[in-house]
Amino acid sequence: MLTTDTQFLYAELMDVVRLFGEDVPDLSHTFASEGDVFRNTVVVCGQTFRFEEKQPHDGALAFKRYAKRFAKLAVYRALEAVTGRSMPWGALTGIRPTKLAYAELAEGRPFEPLFEKFGVRPANIALVRDVLAAQCGIYAREEGAADLYAGIPFCPSKCNYCSFTTADITRTGKFVDGYLTALEGEIAACRGLFSRLRSAYVGGGTPLVLERGQLERVLRALAPLIPAGTEYTVEAGRPDVFTSEKLDLLRAYGVTRICVNPQSFCDATLARIGRRHTAEDIYRAYAMARGYGFDVNLDLIAGLTGESAEEFFASIDAALSLAPENITVHTLCLKKGAKLKEEEHFLAAEGVERMLAYARGKLYAAGYVPYYLYRQKYMAGNFENTGWCKPGKACVYNVDVMEETCDNLACGANAVTKKLFAGGARIERLGAPKDIPTYIAKAGEVAEKKRALFTGAGAFGKTL
Numbered sequence: 001m002l003t004t005d006t007q008f009l010y011a012e013l014m015d016v017v018r019l020f021g022e023d024v025p026d027l028s029h030t031f032a033s034e035g036d037v038f039r040n041t042v043v044v045c046g047q048t049f050r051f052e053e054k055q056p057h058d059g060a061l062a063f064k065r066y067a068k069r070f071a072k073l074a075v076y077r078a079l080e081a082v083t084g085r086s087m088p089w090g091a092l093t094g095i096r097p098t099k100l101a102y103a104e105l106a107e108g109r110p111f112e113p114l115f116e117k118f119g120v121r122p123a124n125i126a127l128v129r130d131v132l133a134a135q136c137g138i139y140a141r142e143e144g145a146a147d148l149y150a151g152i153p154f155c156p157s158k159c160n161y162c163s164f165t166t167a168d169i170t171r172t173g174k175f176v177d178g179y180l181t182a183l184e185g186e187i188a189a190c191r192g193l194f195s196r197l198r199s200a201y202v203g204g205g206t207p208l209v210l211e212r213g214q215l216e217r218v219l220r221a222l223a224p225l226i227p228a229g230t231e232y233t234v235e236a237g238r239p240d241v242f243t244s245e246k247l248d249l250l251r252a253y254g255v256t257r258i259c260v261n262p263q264s265f266c267d268a269t270l271a272r273i274g275r276r277h278t279a280e281d282i283y284r285a286y287a288m289a290r291g292y293g294f295d296v297n298l299d300l301i302a303g304l305t306g307e308s309a310e311e312f313f314a315s316i317d318a319a320l321s322l323a324p325e326n327i328t329v330h331t332l333c334l335k336k337g338a339k340l341k342e343e344e345h346f347l348a349a350e351g352v353e354r355m356l357a358y359a360r361g362k363l364y365a366a367g368y369v370p371y372y373l374y375r376q377k378y379m380a381g382n383f384e385n386t387g388w389c390k391p392g393k394a395c396v397y398n399v400d401v402m403e404e405t406c407d408n409l410a411c412g413a414n415a416v417t418k419k420l421f422a423g424g425a426r427i428e429r430l431g432a433p434k435d436i437p438t439y440i441a442k443a444g445e446v447a448e449k450k451r452a453l454f455t456g457a458g459a460f461g462k463t464l
């Protein structure tokens with residue numbers, strides 16, 4: 001249990017406490033400040049830890065930022081001392097370490113000293129450095145520029161670790177036509193809301209689970225908004241839904257990049273997580289996609305149910321043997337909504353750490369570079385998800401979404417539109433309903449609120 005005498009620090013401190021898992025000892029924290037001096041005292045396991053930092057600051061916002069930063073660091077250092085454990089990302093709990101690095105650089109300081117102070121491991125500092133280098137030429141704040149997203153929340157079956165708002169199409173098929181009509185309307189309402197489109201992305205779910213005619217409705221609705229030559233990704237999804245007629249359609253509508261998401265090349269794992277396809281299907285789907293000249297991303301997950309480190313190593317090797325433009329290595333993250341409950345499965349952190357270390361070594365050796373990364377709460381072992389690319393093949397959409405450098409016009413159930421103000425200093429979000437029938441009923445309202453958000457006409461709510 002955590003107690004603190006400073007309530008505005010509680011949530012941030014709890015994030016640090018959670019890093020150490022369920023069996024973390026009770027801890028009490030007190031905070032005091034005097035001018036530029038920030039004092040934190042942590043009492044845990046009968047020991048008292050005192051920390052003092054001197055940091056000039058100007059104004060209430062900066063004060064709060066530093067107060068949170070030093071308090072988190074104090075609690076982390078105290079827990080590290082009493083448990084003898086350290087975390088891969090130290091006391092950093094935000095989901096986007098690169099944003100913090102960019103913020104330091106914007107202040108004219110190298111980011112490394114702050115990351116070192118937070119206890120981030122050297123390999124992760126190097127990873128951030130490489131991500132920033134790979135984003136060079138893409139990372140840009142561009143007034144009026146936007147990315148466009150359309151979500152298809154249907155899948156052939158539900159994977160046991162999945163917490164996305166997506167459903168087995170055999171149960172939700174009756175909603176598809178209504179959903180597409182609502183989505184078409186929302187997409188059409190995005191016209192005129194941006195001056196330049198940086199990229200487009202059809203995500204899921206599994207967009208290719210739609211029948212050919214249904215898929216074409218989505219592509220046709222998007223077409224007027226996507227100039228030729230724009231990076232255009234379709235998260236084609238699982239190999240069991242690939243057909244040449246659907247891939248023909250993607251090519252005809254100018255799609256440039258597709259995601260084939262095997263997660264594992266181990267048949268036993270695929271069966272265990274609820275997939276209805278084998279590794280052989282992945283190879284077949286990949287070969288089919290290659291024939292169309294798309295850039296391809298392969299997704300893999302470290303820490304899947306019952307999968308050994310060696311099986312994961314084999315998946316990395318298999319993915320590399322195919323030489324796709326992008327490989328994304330996720331760490332299992334169990335959220336509310338996943339069939340698999342957190343307590344039922346957590347591969348020991350060392351297992352995941354070995355997997356990620358193997359993946360990094362192999363990917364670097366094969367010439368890939370990390371180009372975006374993010375972390376999630378409840379992630380196995382407090383690690384990260386990293387997108388890797390062949391040089392020059394970074395996906396603009398992923399960079400933009402992670403770094404939040406331009407507007408995102410997101411359409412569909414549970415899609416979150418983002419609008420930047422004051423050069424990105426403030427971001428307003430507008431979320432659409434998660435539930436498919438509610439989305440269908442409210443899509444018109446979502447579209448209106450989106451227009452109001454982008455044109456400054458009237459008030460808008462953050463979530464419908």
Ligand code: SF4
Nearest residue numbers: 155158159162166205
């Ligand atoms: S993990 Fe992907 S394919 Fe599986 S249910 Fe979730 S969205 Fe669908």
